[in-house]
Amino acid sequence: MRRAAAEAVRRARELQVAALSIGAVDDLPLDAAAVGQAFAEGLALGAYRYWKYRTGLTTEQTFAVERATVYSGDERAADMAAGVATGQAVARGVALARDLVNSPGYAMTPARMGEEALALGERLGLKVTVLDKAQLTEQGFGGILAVGQGSANDPRFIVMEHGAPGDGPTICLVGKGLTFDSGGLSIKPAEAMDTMKSDMGGAAAVFGAMQVAAELKLPLHVVGLVSSAENMPSATAYRPGDVVTTLSGKTIEVLNTDAEGRIILSDALHYAQRYEPAAIVELSTLTGAIVIALGSHATGLMATDQALADRVSQAGEISGERVWQLPLWQEYHDMVKSEIADLKNIGGRAGGSITAGAFLAAFVGDYPFVHLDIAGTAWADRPAKPYEVQGGTGVGVRLLAEFLRGYSY
Numbered sequence: 353m354r355r356a357a358a359e360a361v362r363r364a365r366e367l368q369v370a371a372l373s374i375g376a377v378d379d380l381p382l383d384a385a386a387v388g389q390a391f392a393e394g395l396a397l398g399a400y401r402y403w404k405y406r407t408g409l410t411t412e413q414t415f416a417v418e419r420a421t422v423y424s425g426d427e428r429a430a431d432m433a434a435g436v437a438t439g440q441a442v443a444r445g446v447a448l449a450r451d452l453v454n455s456p457g458y459a460m461t462p463a464r465m466g467e468e469a470l471a472l473g474e475r476l477g478l479k480v481t482v483l484d485k486a487q488l489t490e491q492g493f494g495g496i497l498a499v500g501q502g503s504a505n506d507p508r509f510i511v512m513e514h515g516a517p518g519d520g521p522t523i524c525l526v527g528k529g530l531t532f533d534s535g536g537l538s539i540k541p542a543e544a545m546d547t548m549k550s551d552m553g554g555a556a557a558v559f560g561a562m563q564v565a566a567e568l569k570l571p572l573h574v575v576g577l578v579s580s581a582e583n584m585p586s587a588t589a590y591r592p593g594d595v596v597t598t599l600s601g602k603t604i605e606v607l608n609t610d611a612e613g614r615i616i617l618s619d620a621l622h623y624a625q626r627y628e629p630a631a632i633v634e635l636s637t638l639t640g641a642i643v644i645a646l647g648s649h650a651t652g653l654m655a656t657d658q659a660l661a662d663r664v665s666q667a668g669e670i671s672g673e674r675v676w677q678l679p680l681w682q683e684y685h686d687m688v689k690s691e692i693a694d695l696k697n698i699g700g701r702a703g704g705s706i707t708a709g710a711f712l713a714a715f716v717g718d719y720p721f722v723h724l725d726i727a728g729t730a731w732a733d734r735p736a737k738p739y740e741v742q743g744g745t746g747v748g749v750r751l752l753a754e755f756l757r758g759y760s761y
């Protein structure tokens with residue numbers, strides 16, 4: 353139904369039809385609220401376009417469908433309407449994430465991400481804190497500082513809070529916010545670099561999910577944590593062979609400066625422990641290996657807690673943002689142990705996605721943790737679904753929204 357609604361709104365736009373109607377849904381043996389939500393998501397996401405930098409557009413190109421009506425019988429109308437409202441809120445969160453990912457690297461710097469968070473907080477009543485370079489240095493965020501030291505754009509650490517302790521379980525959402533990733537001194541090949549403005553897809557998903565949690569007034573304490581930096585090669589950049597001391601005090605031997613996401617996330621994951629959360633869910637465009645393993649149709653999941661993994665997996669099935677679980681056996685943790693430091697930031701080509709997850713798990717303590725590697729799903733060169741467009745997909749927002757809603761029941 354989500355796909356059908358997206359196809360409908362796209363066809364209506366092609367035909368220059370200002371209004372469309374969808375009926376006969378009462379005959380479907382499905383929950384009315386779920387039907388309404390799916391239609392609303394499909395309509396809104398199918399209509400999404402990122403044309404901020406396009407010029408000379410014709411009236412035909414800019415035509416937008418103004419109204420869509422979903423018909424239902426009286427006994428299902430209230431549930432249907434509630435579902436539509438939920439779907440609209442979720443779609444707005446996805447659109448926010450897509451906009452952030454699609455923004456060019458020069459326009460979406462770490463400082464700009466901090467400004468976006470402050471604006472989101474002011475608009476929706478979120479408590480927002482943004483730490484700048486001086487504060488990161490004072491407080492010992494060694495991972496973020498190391499990765500960001502080669503760039504003229506200083507790093508930021510962003511904290512967004514919906515609700516307060518005691519409002520329900522505390523859930524920490526952690527996002528990787530590499531606003532541009534050149535690979536640093538271990539520089540990427542040219543053909544792999546043009547989409548690296550999307551390396552903050554995890555952070556974008558956290559932004560979108562925080563917006564949804566606030567708009568739906570979920571009875572939870574949700575904390576969004578974003579490590580944001582730009583990874584650039586320069587005379588001040590961190591080097592292969594360096595040893596980084598992170599916020600936790602643990603040390604990391606840097607073998608490849610292009611495995612930087614896990615280094616900045618180490619600080620955020622340790623920071624999450626101060627909230628004593630019921631769950632930590634982290635999203636990152638972390639490894640090319642997950643693209644080889646799962647392609648663009650599933651997000652890789654690794655977990656330290658099976659009950660939490662099952663919750664996230666179920667949310668993926670309901671939302672259509674499916675995940676596939678990979679193991680985190682002790683042997684994989686052993687692969688990221690270093691001879692000269694506590695950890696090394698790569699464990700070799702074999703099992704690359706899993707060893708990255710094992711690395712991250714070293715910074716969460718005993719708190720239930722799920723790592724989602726969205727490297728294959730956060731960007732679409734050839735969209736496979738009618739509610740996607742070329743560019744940022746906003747993946748993770750619908751998954752997190754369903755996960756949080758399930759936790760609030």
